[in-house]
Amino acid sequence: MRRLASLALAATLSFPATSVIAKNAESSNTSVPETLGFVEWVVMNDTNLRLKARLDTGAKTSSLHAVNVEGFKKDNEEWVKFQLPLGDHEDQPSEGDVEHEDVVLEFERPVHRTVLIKRKGAPSQRRYVVNMEFCIAGTIHETQFSLTDRGNFSYPVLLGRRFMRDDNILIDSADSFIAQQDCEYSTLEEIAKQAD
Template identity: 40%
Template sequence: MQVARCFRFALIALGIGSVFPALAGEAQSKTFGWIEEAIIEPEAITVKAKLDTGAKTSSMDAKELETFKKDGEDWVRFMVELKDANTGEVSNSPVERRVVRRIKVRGAGGQESRPVVMMKICIGNEVYDEQFSLKNRGKMNYPVLIGRRTLEHLGAVDVSQTFTTKPKCKL
């Protein structure tokens, strides 16, 4: 929120806010919490997403990850495990995507290669076609991490807020 106000103030101070009032207000209207509800399309899978400024590429929890060839290209098949916020019931949804690239991820456990796929994800009232690395992340609280490559399209993140907007996208 503070960043959005500073951005708006800077636009007005430069005189841009008076010439482009919609641009000055746009930064203020696109502020998200550090955790948001999102929908993976076209499967219509609702997930909790953590907006993670420490990650460059977005990431998704992928259970039973298997690679296969389709029309001579590398593809992956995996399950997205969901826990209903109201009932606590767990369900699995199957997903298949073409692998667009592989990335090397370094962590405390060493280095590993992960497949990256394109996913459509609805956050707020926009659908974003973004890259997601896939990894079985165990029983993580947030099955989806939204990295900086996606965050640059979203807007500001207010770390004191969660679930600020419901996803409402039209496909």
């Protein structure tokens, strides 16, 4: 019995960990996990807006800063409109005279679902959830975002476990902005022109 245990241990030790990860990824048709920092830049696809995102394993659903959130009907379907004021988080690079406070982006999206958020020391809150595409680490992704006012938070975007699981992302909780590739984004002036 001791000899069998020794052989099993020797067999285990003879393969480097990366080979095991690569082999498992190959057999399950998924890629090797990408490691990102606990804070990274994201670029929202339809606007080229660059925002700081916190990658949070404590949250299941991702969330996006949104104000004046209102549901409405469009072609007998549930839709939601909302605004994203750039003055709340001045993440967009500027090359001119445009002030962040002067730019408010408006969005309309179909409602994917609504979610009831339980908050410590406050009443529960129902939030709209929409699907949105964004770029992180040079790659386009789509995930569900709950819409909520994150104006008092350091990061306008929070990326949760659903995104990490679906897109095979690991988090280095000791580091930030470690993505190997960048995403293209627009300047504040370019975004202001699009919003007009």
